[in-house]
Amino acid sequence: ELRSSYCAVRQTCADGSCFYRGMAYAYLESLLGKRQEILRFRERVMKSSQELLAAGFPQEMFEHCHDAFLSIIDMAERDSSGTLLIRVFNYQLLSDNVVLYLRLITSAFLRNRADFYQPFVEEGLLVSDFCIQNVEPLSAVCDHLQISALTQALAIPLQVEYVDSKDNATNQHIFPEGAVPSIYLLYKQDHYAVLYRRSDQEAQP
Structure with a gap:
């Protein structure tokens, strides 16, 4: 069923942060060669620091990963081929800065x-406790609530193809609901990967 709509899958590291890493890579890759869209996204990321300050996070806690994320966005503006982007996301110390910032924004x-x-x-758990346990740690897996929050926070609409590992049945979910997705992810066996639509095939390496 997926083969009729998608032509390729890009795997991500199975370290608990596969959603955040896959989402960030897929979105930045989709912006390559689109300078105005990259600049608009950079502006959103710059302003997102106000969200963290409003939530009580001290600036020194997120300043490094925020600046690192902006540097990677600036690199993407110059990297029309995507070669540097792949290199950055394959270097864990660099991509972990992006992952950490996305977790803090969420x-x-x-x-x-x-x-x-x-x-x-979960009943009996405050939102702040949920975030401490299920959002902020680099090993914490991502579920619907985190995806809903992050896609709204950075205005990145996406579609997740959920595949049942028992019978391979698929179920689509768009975040936020009713939006037109700009990137696509696959979720199978507790792992997220990047999907490429057939209509996008010529644009992929």
Whole structure:
């Protein structure tokens, strides 16, 4: 079923951060050669630091990974072939800065809207506790709540193809609901990977 819509899969490291790493790579790759879109995204990432400050995160806690993320975005603006982008995301120390910042943004978005998200977390657990346990640690896996928060925080609509490992049945979910996805991810056997649509084939390496 997926083969009719997608032509390729790019695997990600299975370290608990596969969603964040896959999302960041896929989105930056989709922006290669699109200078104005890259600049708009850079502006969103710059402003996102206000979300962290509002949530109570001290600037010294996120300043390094925030600046590192901006540097990678600047690199993507100059890297029309995607060669440097692949190199950066294959170097864990660099890509972990992106992952950490995305986790902090997700946490801040949830914390700043705790009243709304409280009904969606485990009973007896505050949103802040949920973030400490299930969002901020680099090993914490990502679920619907985190995806919903991050896609809204950075305005990155995406589609996840969920594949049942028992019968290979697929189920699509778009975040945020009703949006037009700009990137596509595969979720199978507790792991996220990047999907390439057939219509995008010529643009992929």
